[in-house]
Each structure stands twice: as C-alpha cells, then as structure tokens.
Amino acid sequence: MLSLARLLVPAIRWDVARGFDPQRDAIDHALALGVGGFLIRGGTREAVAALAAELHERSRTPLLLAAGVERGAGQQFEGCVGLPPLGALGALGDLNAVHRAAQITARELKELRLNWALAPVCDLDVEPESPMVGTRGAGADPARVSAVIEEWIDACQAEGVLACAKHFPGHGHAVHDVAHDAACAPPVVRARAGALRHEDLAPFRVALDAGVASMMVSCAAFPSLDSSGASATFSAPILTELLRREMKFDGLAVSDALERASAFGLGPEPDAAVRAIAAGCDVLLAPSDVAGVARALERAALQGEIEAERARDALERVERWAGWSRSTPGRGTTLDDAMWARQLADRTVTLARGAIPRLGDAAEIVVVDDEAGRAAGSPGAAPGSAAGARRLGEWTNPRHTPFAEALRALDVEAHVVHDPTSGTRVPVLVAVFGDRVEGKNLAGLSEASLMGVARILEQAHTRARETLVVLFAHPRRASQLSEALNVLCAWGGDAPMQAAAARVIVGDITSG
Known part of the structure; x- marks a missing residue:
C-alpha cells in the first residue's frame, strides 16, 4: 500500500520578493514523502506554469495541483483572468454566463497545468449576518443555486479539470457566534435536520448528479446531523453515513485548510488529521507540518485508529482522480475570453x-x-x-x-x-x-x-x-x-x- 502521505496536499505560497524560492526545501521534502499534490497560492502566470511543469515531472505518481479559483484564475495568479464572485453571477440569472466563466477558469488552469479547481461554493446565502458565505455563494434559493452549480461543474470538468463542491453539508445557516470565536471553537450550524436536507443539501445533490469529482467538507458542527457536536470534518455520521452511504458519493472528500485547524477549534494538526481521515476524509488540504502529519497518519494506521479499508479507499480515490486529470496543456484562454470577462464584470x-x-x-x-x-x-x-x-x-x-x-x-x-x-x-x-x-x-x-x-x-x-x-x-x-x-x-x-x-x-x- 502507498504511504498515507499520498493523502496530503500541502500549500506552496508565492513570495512577492523571492517567488517560490523560499519554498524549495519544503517542496523537495514533500515530493520525497510522496504527497498527493499541492495547493498553489499566488504567483505570476509564467512562474506558476513553470512550477507546475516541474512538479509533474519530478513526482513519481500523478499529482493533484489545486488552486482556490472561486473568482477565476486571476483570483490567485497575476496575469490570469479575474471574474466576479459567484454571488454576482447568481444575481444575473444568466446560466450561459456561468458556463463560460467556469470554462474560462478551467481552461486557464489547464494551460498552467493545474488540474483541480477548488470551486464552486454550494453554500446557500441565507443568513445576511453570516461571516461564512456572502458573495461566495450563488444566492439563497436552493433551486436557483443548484442550477448555477450544475452549470459550473459541467463546464469545468468538461475541460478535464476537477471541480470541488464546498462546504458540505452547507454553511448557509451558520451565524456569527462571538462566544465560539473567543473559544476558538468550530462554528455551529443549528438548523434543523429537515431544513438542512431540504434546502442546504440541494446544491450538493445536484453537484453529485453532475459527477463532481470532489467535495470540501465544512469545518462547522451540525448538531442536528451529528449529536456529538463534532465538526463535519471529524463526523462519521456526516461523512460516512450521509455523504457516502445515503448520497452515494464516491469522489474525493477533502478537508478545508488543515493549517487553520487550531483556529477552528479542531485541535493539534496531527490529531486533527488522524480524526479527519478516520471519519471519512480522503485528502487533507494545506497541512503546515507535512512530515509530522504523515507520521501521525502512518502511526494511526498501524495502531488501528485508521482502519485498513478506510486508508485503502482514500488512497484509491486519490489515484483514480489524479489519473483522470493527468495534466497536459489545454487550449488556454484567448483575448476574446479576457474581454468577455471584463464585460461580465461590468454587467454585475x-x-x-x-x-x-x-x-x-x-x-x-x-x-x-x-x-x-x-x-x-x-x-x-x-x-x-x-x-x-x-x-x-x-x-x-x-x-x-x-x-x-x-x-x-x-x-x-x-x-x-x-x-x-x-x-x-x-x-x-x-x-x-x-x-x-x-x-x-x-x-x-x-x-x-x-x-x-x-x-x-x-x-x-x-x-x-x-x-x-x-x-x-x-x-x-x-x-x-x-x-x-x-x-x-x-x-x-x-x-x-x-x-x-x-x-x-x-x-x-x-x-x-
């Protein structure tokens, strides 16, 4: 069996003054461990393309190279096309515009040899004072949001780039809780199970029907779905019973950025990693201590904290989707795409x-x-x-x-x-x-x-x-x-x- 380091996707951050050079040692160590991919944060178009080509060439196994591109590749990478937030696109009510926006995003990633778009946000924007959704969500109406999500995923994955529906089972009913902020505890979504199933899960069901490759799991707790009060990241009732068995999802279940585990009250990073994989996550995004987390996973597997079948399933999914999205340069974007994106922004x-x-x-x-x-x-x-x-x-x-x-x-x-x-x-x-x-x-x-x-x-x-x-x-x-x-x-x-x-x-x- 492959090393469980394959379940890790560490972040590589661009330094404005020194580029990716400060990350070289970390990249070398991560590749030596056999990680499953990297999350690229920032950089110029040329530097990112060169880095991605190098990573693919050096890795012994196919890699997942991800980027947070809810607002187009320009959200992360200088010289790429930026787009309005999904909330603006949802408000336009133009599904053709949604399709082309996702298509441009995916084509630009493909041109850079990145193959995993950490988008779209499926959360409903139903709580005006919620700090967790806002303009990132396509709106409040489950049917309209679902239509946007389906269009976005179809367009993205048609270009050979994985999409990621987030944040399962939905942040829409999360409210700002000062007490939880002060305690560094995970946010709590106190909506009834019926409301969550009927409303919040609707866009995720549509994403699943559209064949979405991955779902990012919420860091929030959902007491009506798991009475233990555990974060969804650690919840077998949510990840295994609901997502896998009831909804029949067989794609990648990915954690939110693990480097922020303590800020969300999820505990020390190695412990959080073990709990997440044991509960049903397949990929751990952006761990800060890659070697320490890899050791913790291997130790937990040996001691039975992570069952052998659970580890095999996660590794199989990483291999399958990394192979599906084997990155070769795509057709890329054109000047017409850039001008269209500008006109789209004007319309919003x-x-x-x-x-x-x-x-x-x-x-x-x-x-x-x-x-x-x-x-x-x-x-x-x-x-x-x-x-x-x-x-x-x-x-x-x-x-x-x-x-x-x-x-x-x-x-x-x-x-x-x-x-x-x-x-x-x-x-x-x-x-x-x-x-x-x-x-x-x-x-x-x-x-x-x-x-x-x-x-x-x-x-x-x-x-x-x-x-x-x-x-x-x-x-x-x-x-x-x-x-x-x-x-x-x-x-x-x-x-x-x-x-x-x-x-x-x-x-x-x-x-x-």
Whole structure:
C-alpha cells in the first residue's frame, strides 16, 4: 500500500520578493514523502506554469495541483483572468454566463497545468449576518443555486479539470457566534435536520448528479446531523453515513485548510488529521507540518485508529482522480475570453440607489477599508475621528489602487485623499471595501466604518460636493449606508471589480 502521505496536499505560497524560492526545501521534502499534490497560492502566470511543469515531472505518481479559483484564475495568479464572485453571477440569472466563466477558469488552469479547481461554493446565502458565505455563494434559493452549480461543474470538468463542491453539508445557516470565536471553537450550524436536507443539501445533490469529482467538507458542527457536536470534518455520521452511504458519493472528500485547524477549534494538526481521515476524509488540504502529519497518519494506521479499508479507499480515490486529470496543456484562454470577462464584470455592477454624479475630468477618492475599520475602534483611534479615518482609509494599500488607476486610464484625474479637500468642487467618491475577509469572521460593515463614511459624506456636503459611495461588497450592505444618497455596488474589491466600477461611473458602459 502507498504511504498515507499520498493523502496530503500541502500549500506552496508565492513570495512577492523571492517567488517560490523560499519554498524549495519544503517542496523537495514533500515530493520525497510522496504527497498527493499541492495547493498553489499566488504567483505570476509564467512562474506558476513553470512550477507546475516541474512538479509533474519530478513526482513519481500523478499529482493533484489545486488552486482556490472561486473568482477565476486571476483570483490567485497575476496575469490570469479575474471574474466576479459567484454571488454576482447568481444575481444575473444568466446560466450561459456561468458556463463560460467556469470554462474560462478551467481552461486557464489547464494551460498552467493545474488540474483541480477548488470551486464552486454550494453554500446557500441565507443568513445576511453570516461571516461564512456572502458573495461566495450563488444566492439563497436552493433551486436557483443548484442550477448555477450544475452549470459550473459541467463546464469545468468538461475541460478535464476537477471541480470541488464546498462546504458540505452547507454553511448557509451558520451565524456569527462571538462566544465560539473567543473559544476558538468550530462554528455551529443549528438548523434543523429537515431544513438542512431540504434546502442546504440541494446544491450538493445536484453537484453529485453532475459527477463532481470532489467535495470540501465544512469545518462547522451540525448538531442536528451529528449529536456529538463534532465538526463535519471529524463526523462519521456526516461523512460516512450521509455523504457516502445515503448520497452515494464516491469522489474525493477533502478537508478545508488543515493549517487553520487550531483556529477552528479542531485541535493539534496531527490529531486533527488522524480524526479527519478516520471519519471519512480522503485528502487533507494545506497541512503546515507535512512530515509530522504523515507520521501521525502512518502511526494511526498501524495502531488501528485508521482502519485498513478506510486508508485503502482514500488512497484509491486519490489515484483514480489524479489519473483522470493527468495534466497536459489545454487550449488556454484567448483575448476574446479576457474581454468577455471584463464585460461580465461590468454587467454585475449595480446602482443601489440615487444617481451617478457626472465626473467631468476629475474626482477625489476617499477609501474606507472595513477590515481596518474594525481596528479603528481600538484605543487612540476613535471611530469617525481623523486618526481613526487613517486606519479606516489606508489609501496607500496596493489592494485599493486599481480603482483610481482605472479612472485615470479613462481620462479622469483621480486624486486619492484622506478627506474631501477645500477649494475644489469635483465629486467625491467614497470607496468602501467591505467584502468578506478569508479566515476572519467579519459580517456586515463595522460601526467604525459606518461612522467614517458618515463623517466623509458630511464633510463633502458641507463643501457642496457631489458624492457617490462605491461599495465593494455584497449589495445588501447598501442598507447600512442610510445617509448615502447615491450608492453603487460592485460586489467585491478584486481588481476586475474595481475597474468595472470605474467604467460604469465614467459611462464607458451601461450599468446593469
């Protein structure tokens, strides 16, 4: 039997200054152990393609090379096509657009010689204050979400790239629980079993019918499905009884990033790994201590904590799907694909209320970053104060620059400022970055951010300036901005959405 290290898919992270070089020793050790693949995080298009080719050549067995590409390959890799979040596509109600978005994503991965797309998110977006879904989900209606999921998986896997339905059995009814945050305990989904089966499981059933290759298991606990309160990652009733025996799924069951096990209250990484495999997971994603986890799995197998049949089943599935997706360069994407993706992003930008002021040839931009806004409530930086505003509007952050750059490319002299300046009458654009932050339980705009926006608008109105709040977050967050007369929603803060918002504002295209 192959080493159980084959069940591990460690992460390789891009370093902006040094590329993949700092990861070389870790890569060598992982290949020597015989891991089943790698999760590639970041990098330039050229560097990722070169790395993937090297990994395939050096590995003794076929590899699964994965990437988190819910918003297209451009979400991870510089020079690749970025797409709107799935929530924006679901809101459009255009299944042809969903199909082409998934097709472009898969073709671009194939061109890079990656063969596993960690997408789409099947969770229902039914809890507005949930920190776990938001724009990542295709909507709240099980039937409409299921249609989107089926289209995405069909298009992706038709290109020879594995899709991954996540996060089974569904994060949709998860709510923000401060007590669980403080205790580093797994999130708890307290929905009744009937609701979970009738609603949340619907997109996963459709994914299964579509032949999805893999399902990512939720880190949350589902007491109505497993009274022990164990995380789904460790739950035999959920993984073995429900997913395998009842739903007849025979693809890969993959854990969420194991490196975050302690943050989710899942215990030490080696212990979490053993429990996950024993319960029914086949692949452990992104362990931080690859050698330590591999040793723990082998020891558990020898001691009977992981049954021999369970280990054989997991190894067989890894071999089967790695072989199915043997990566050879695909046809790749075209300039037409890139232009279509740009037009798609434009279509998803919506005017929530009011009107877009005429910019002329100049505008001022004030940035409010909600993640920084939560820190602005700390001592020494009162929300709404000038000091707090600098934390709220950290306008030198490179993440925020595409909006201004896109306006300048459209011949608008865009000045990024801390506060609306005096002595000018140009419109003020308040760019609010409030999209969900991966790995952090942030739901809705913080009080500090809302106070910061109110302060900026008051200053602008006092100086007789026209204003537009540009919300890079879920459109429902517009309801929190009651003092804003004009609100444009762009779903998220990725560069493609910032550029799309700029084009809509200038009138280079027509808003959806």
